[in-house]
Amino acid sequence: MALRRWLRVGIQAVLVFALLALIAGQVLGQPILLGFVETGSMEPSLEPGDGFVAVPSPLSGEVRDGDVVVFDAEELEGGGLTTHRVVAETDRGYVTQGDANPFTDQDGEEPHVQDGQIVATALQVDGDLVRIPHLGTAAVAVGDAFETVQQWLAATVGTGAVLGSSGLVYVLFGLSIAAYAVETVRERRDRPASRRDEQGVPIDPRWLCVGFAAIVVIAAAAAMAVPAGTESFDVVSSSFDSDRPLVIEAGTTEEVAYMVSNGGVVPVVSYVVPASDGVAVEDERVSVAGRDSVELEVTLTAPEETGYHPRYATEYRYLHVLPVPVIAALFSIHPWLPHLAILGLLGGGVYALGRVLIGQGEPRLRRRRAHRTRRSDRRRSR
Secondary structure, eight states: OHHHHHHHHHHHHHHHHHHHHHHHHHHHTSOBSEEEOOSSTTTTTSOTTOEEEEEEHHHHOSOOTTOEEEEEESSGGGSEEEEEEEEEEETTEEEEEOTTOSSOGGGTTOOOBOGGGEEEEEOEETTEEOEETTHHHHHHHHHHHHHHHHHHHHHHHTSSTTSSHHHHHHHHHHHHHHHHHHHHHHHHHSHHHHTBOTTOOBOOHHHHHHHHHHHHHHHHHHHHHSSOEEEEEEEEEESSOOSSTTEEETTOEEEEEEEEEEOSSSOEEEEEEEOSTTEEESOOEEEEOTTEEEEEEEEEEOOSSOEEEEEEEEEEEEETTSOHHHHHHHHHHOTHHHHHHHHHHHHHHHHHHHHHHHOSHHHHHHHHHHHHHHHHHHHHHO
């Protein structure tokens, strides 16, 4: 019976995690472990509404022919994330195509896809996509409800600051801290009653600590991921000099400004690194105080061949809760390591603080009561 209960709880936890991952992907503007398609361009591999396992590009390794990638398109469907298959690799970049489409994306108006545009690769086993039928349908419905809540909050508060993913991140972060404080006060004030449900089953305070730590970790991860990402520079290599900053004479360079803004109150450390050829950044690492911004100089080089040549730079952002030398050392190994260290520090710190504030008495209390009950039973049996 216990095994069946744990199995049911495990399945429910997996389903909740999958739904939260899909919603988080919509909020952050990129897939988080799971993604889904909304159109039929990848039929029959993926039907509209089907989900898939999205392996982030830093972990997926080198892109090969036949891989299904999620990339930030320039022109397809007005731009935005697109899930298509890589069918060829050229000197100009990757050639992509939907399985159901009769022609490649580059046969249309989409430029060749660069590594900096690819945010994830769909997991395949023996050449077949790991397909999760209809998983995206629920995410779309919940995401629409989520947007409605954002609009209601904006109208209630009287500001547009909570509209959009960046504003929502700080709303969630503030609500999680407020909820944590309220729950802590309630636990300390009314501990015996709050730890029991209607059947008198105690609530383990460790799970409360884990829940609040998870909320803070998710909010912090979003605060680092939402404002960062890959920036596109629409360079036009021309045969003449121009006053327009992105129209550059063939074979020459032009300096443009890149603004690193911090809309939160926690200082951040950002790295802006080239993600394609023809891009150089003067100072790749900057520290930005809360509610402040820093301007960087990005040097763009136009190729000898005239025409449209997009260039890309990627920003990695980290909450400044670790010393800069520590962040720099971890970043030199892998850009994801500072994220893991910061999230581990925040999650572990919130959990430890919760254990101190809420206490650990309930598990011992249950054992003492059970022991006394058995002793009283033996006395009555005599």
